[in-house]
Amino acid sequence: MMMKISKNNQKQQVYHNGSLSNILKILALALMAVLIFGCSKDDDGGNPTPTEQLRLKTYTRGATETNFSYNSDNFLNSWVEGTIASNVIYDSENRPIQVGRTSYTYNSLARISGMTKTDEPTYVYASNFIYNNEGLIASYDFFNGYLGDSHITFMYNANNQMTTMTDKKISSLLDCRFLFTYDGNGNISQFKRQNSSDGGTTFTDAYTKTYTYDDKRNPSYELLKSLGITSNLSFMYLPTGTGNIIIGDIPILNPQFYSPNNLLTYTSNSGGGTTFSYEYVYNEASLPTSVEITKNDGTVTYESWIYETVTE
Structure with a gap:
């Protein structure tokens, strides 16, 4: 006895077979995708694609050229400023223990515990470093056979930015x-010095410096990071020209502030008033390649930067 299949049943069977065929096709495509991408991952070992970065090779200020070199880990290891060579030495944990003519020691928490001028080790040095709960420098003692000894203390705002540095003479x-304010990008926008002649009971204004900035990368801060340091406030001294601000009146064992961005204007009311303006040329990586610096008396000076490409 033969069974007759109605047209409706025939249609349902066709639809059913068509749906099954589509499902099988989808499963086959999914399996192929898994195999293809799985093989691709096995082939490259899952390693990320190398990226290219720029690092500072040469900095020129006026007629003085400074050339930088790096080790195999892309850490700065030396520079030659004019004819004067300086080295960077690291310990086994990649902490800089000598940068140029300054040597450093560290405590058990990998924080600086002492500094010494290597060419005058018994005359200029710093010790007794104390840190606050945030790991920021709270105070240290500075011994200077030329200018007298000091106890240096620091205060910070809620963003962990230094707002006050006090230099109390021991003798x-x-x-x-020194009082500091910042712009929205973390650059120092004002730097004010005040003096006291009664042991710190009262202070009077001595001078004020104000700064404005662009929104591009500062090669001096990029160079500092090649020492493995990411903080803008640092005791590392690098030949970077306009890219860092000396905290205090002398660069000897005082901290430096490496701004995220580049100076556009600098004004000081000290000595009758001084203003500098900066006009840059940038590359595609938002790093300056040259700058024309004009003083309010008409004096013009120039600085330039050359970079090299490295693969990380």
């Missing part, structure tokens, strides 16, 4: 302090 009542 006299002539103290000074």
Whole structure:
């Protein structure tokens, strides 16, 4: 006895077979995709694609050229400024223990515990470093056979930005302090010095410096990071020209502030008033390649930067 299949049943069977065929096709395509991508991952070992970065090779200020070199880990290991060579030495944990003519020691928490001028080790050095709960420098003692000894203290705002540095002379009542304010990008926008002649009871304004910036990368800060340091406030001294601000009046064992961005204007009301303006040329990586610096008396100076490409 033969069974007859109605047209409706025939249609349902066709639809059913068509759906099954489509499902099988989808499963086959999915399996192929898994195999293809799985093989691709096995072939490259899952390693990320190398990226290219720029690092500072040469910095020129006026007629003085400074050339930088790096080790196999892309850490800065030396520079030659004019004819004067300086080295960077690291310990087994890649902490810089000598940068140029300054040597450093560290405590058990990998924080600086001492500094010494290597060419004058018994005359200029710093010790007794104390840190606050955030790991920021709270105070240290600075011993200078030329200018007298000081106890340096720091205060910070809620963003962990230094707002006050006080230099208290150990052998006299002539103290000074420096007050700092910042722009929205973390650059120092104002730097004010105040003096005291009564041991720090009262202070009077001495001078004020103000700064404005672009929104591009500062090669001096990029160079500092090649020492493995990411903080803008640092005791590392690098030949970077306009890219860093000396905190205090002298660069000897005082911290430096490496701004995220580049100076556009700098004004000081000290000595009758001084203003500098900066006009840059940038590359595609938002790094300056040259700058024309004009002083308010008409003096013009130039700086330039050359970079090299490295693969990381």
